[in-house]
Every structure is written in structure tokens, then in C-alpha cells.
């Protein structure tokens with residue numbers, strides 16, 4: 465009897481030990497693989513590894529690690545509820561090891577970004593120690609956004625190792641002002657290799673003075689044509705660092721994307737609260753007429769630099785051109801290209817906020833003509849004041865658009881923190897988190913079933 469009891473006790477002890485060891489490994493496994501409420505996703509499935517790392521961490525919690533041995537676009541994201549037309553700031557700490565983007569695209573790398581959109585933070589590449597990065601965006605017409613921590617990007621894929629930690633999100637206050645702050649950059653040197661040919665171009669002092677006059681005219685015209693719905697403030701920058709890369713799209717040919725000029729302009733943009741950026745550049749002259757393929761554009765817009773409106777203004781190849789020169793007999797509206805490109809940004813913003821607006825290029829459709837001296841000035845005036853006549857009433861830009869500014873640093877002077885990225889602080893919160901995840905997964909399965917049944 466006594467012996468039997470002893471054996472039973474021993475078995476009990478062994479079982480308990482095995483159970484504890486089992487639980488310990490299960491917990492270790494959980495800790496290594498638990499991504500809390502984040503959903504993991506990748507462009508090339510089963511290429512990247514997602515794990516929680518206790519060796520390389522920024523704070524006391526395990527960091528979130530993505531390892532991509534091959535080029536991929538991998539991220540973990542969370543769907544966040546947002547209020548419409550509110551600025552948000554997401555931050556995190558990031559560390560990289562041998563991060564390399566495919567084709568050396570500067571917009572791909574370790575970053576914070578909104579899934580299925582171009583909105584992103586800076587993209588970190590190479591091997592860099594822990595640093596803070598941030599994504600500032602405006603929710604516009606959206607009620608939810610998927611915030612992703614990513615190795616890769618909307619623009620391209622990347623490989624290497626990245627660690628993320630300490631996620632925060634805060635909501636700021638949208639600026640209510642009709643004053644628009646513009647930055648106009650003149651890139652004085654173009655030094656690019658196109659089809660194995662090195663092309664060096666320069667902006668002349670005449671070009672610079674023409675652009676300065678034109679910017680001043682733009683300032684007055686934007687205010688005048690909008691009938692005071694907006695005012696303009698601007699800064700001019702002459703940049704000596706050459707433009708060495710260009711982007712290419714079949715429809716337009718070569719142009720300067722935000723990524724091509726980031727290194728030249730970022731210091732001036734940082735903390736300056738600009739709403740729109742003009743990049744003035746030369747892509748040809750009398751000597752190099754067709755070497756840099758341009759499909760007939762003089763201005764290119766509708767782009768954004770971290771959410772800020774971004775346009776190209778191309779200097780004409782012909783030095784005798786009057787496109788940016790005021791002359792009573794030749795051109796009395798030389799600021800037209802600047803206004804046109806800026807209006808593309810307002811057109812895009814209106815659409816992103818859910819307004820229906822006519823296409824900026826459709827002046828002929830509504831009975832407007834291109835005047836010899838004044839270009840499409842009448843069209844822009846009616847476009848900016850919602851004064852285009854149609855059978856169903858007046859159309860054009862909504863008045864509200866003049867107050868819909870890109871989100872920027874100054875929106876966060878009084879902000880409040882959201883708890884969206886709060887991680888479990890202790891074992892009880894962790895257990896609660898596990899049950900929450902199980903519940904979410906059951907719901908996912910259940911919802912899928914519902915979809916299948918329809």
C-alpha cells in the first residue's frame with residue numbers, strides 16, 4: 465500500500481513537471497510568435513519570417529521582427545477606426561540590418577505605411593541602429609485605415625532584417641486657414657544618365673528671375689481668381705545639389721518624383737509646414753532636345769510628397785520661349801502652369817474627400833476656349849469658384865477644399881494619444897489578449913462562412 469502511494473505521488477510529480485515544462489514551451493512559443501492584434505501579410509507568400517525577438521529589442525518588450533531573405537513586400541498591420549478629416553500621427557522605433565530595396569527604389573524599405581495607399585513614413589535602408597520614424601496622414605473621407613509596419617512598400621520590394629518597437633498613434637487638430645504655404649524649389653543642375661548617355665543641364669539666371677516673377681504673379685492670381693477663398697505665402701529655394709535620378713512613366717516620359725528629389729529638399733521641408741511643393745527643373749535645352757524623353761508635358765501634378773501636394777514645373781528647352789515670361793503682346797498669364805498644377809492637387813483632394821468635381825482638363829467640354837494671351841484663365845476662375853454652368857446646376861471645386869490642408873507637424877501641438885497599439889503589460893493582460901484573439905479568429909471564420917453561404 466505504502467509503495468503504491470509513493471509511485472502515485474511520483475507519477476503526479478512527473479506529470480506536473482511535464483505539464484509545467486509543456487506550458488513553459490507553449491508560452492515561449494506564444495511569446496516568440498504572438499503579434500497581438502496585428503495581421504501578417506506578404507506579397508510573396510511564405511518568403512518572409514515574422515517573429516518576436518527578445519535579443520534585439522528597444523524597450524523591455526520583445527521587438528517585432530520581419531526577416532526577408534529574398535525581395536518581398538511584407539508587413540503586419542492593424543485596422544484602426546478614424547474620424548473623418550482628422551490628422552493622425554503614427555510613430556515607432558525601427559532598427560535595420562542589410563535592408564536593400566529592389567532596383568534601389570528610395571521609397572521601399574523599412575517603413576510605416578497605410579495599406580493600399582502611397583501614404584508612408586520615410587523608408588529606412590542599409591544597417592541602422594534604433595531610430596524613431598513617423599507617418600503623418602489625414603483620414604480624409606475614411607472611417608478606417610490599415611496601419612502597417614513594413615519591409616518593402618507600395619513602390620517596391622525589399623529584403624533584409626528589420627525590428628519594430630514602441631508603436632504610438634495620436635490624433636491632432638486640423639488647421640482651419642485659407643492661407644496656403646508653398647515651397648518653390650529651383651533645381652539648378654540636372655546631371656543624369658539616360659540610355660547610357662550622361663546629360664548635364666543648367667538653369668540660367670534668366671530662368672531664375674523668370675520663375676521668381678512668375679511665383680509672385682501666381683501668389684496674386686490664386687487669391688484673385690479664387691475671389692479671396694485662398695491666400696498664398698511662399699518661399700523660394702535655389703538648389704545647387706544636382707538632380708541625378710529621374711522617374712519614368714510611359715504616359716509622361718521622364719519626370720522628377722518625390723523620391724528623386726527627397727535628398728535635395730527634405731531639410732527645407734522638415735518642420736516648415738508647407739502645403740504644396742513646386743519643383744522647377746530643366747530636362748532639355750537647345751543642345752539636348754529629345755535625349756530625355758518627355759511626352760509633351762510642361763507641368764506635372766497630382767503627386768504628393770508625404771501627403772503634401774507636389775508638382776513638376778519644366779523649363780522650356782527653347783531659351784526664347786515666353787511660357788514663364790510676362791509680355792503684353794505674347795503672354796499675360798505666365799503663372800498658368802503653376803496654377804494648373806496646383807489645381808490638380810485641389811481636384812485630387814476634393815475627390816479624396818468624396819466631392820464630385822469636373823476634370824481639370826475638360827474646359828472645352830463646358831464651352832471654354834484657350835485664349836491666345838490669357839490661356840484658360842476664365843475656366844480656372846469658374847473652376848475655383850464652382851461657377852461652371854451645366855444643365856443640372858453649377859459645378860467646380862467645393863468652397864470647403866480651400867480649408868482641406870495636408871496633415872503636418874503643427875497639427876499636433878495639442879493632440880491626444882490613442883490606445884490602439886497598446887500591448888499587454890502583464891500576464892493577466894496577456895491572457896485577456898489571447899482570449900480576444902481567439903474570439904476574433906472565431907468571428908473571422910464565422911464571417912467567412914456567411915460570405916460563402918450567400
Ligand SMILES: [Zn+2]
Pocket residue numbers: 804808824825
Ligand atoms: Zn493637367
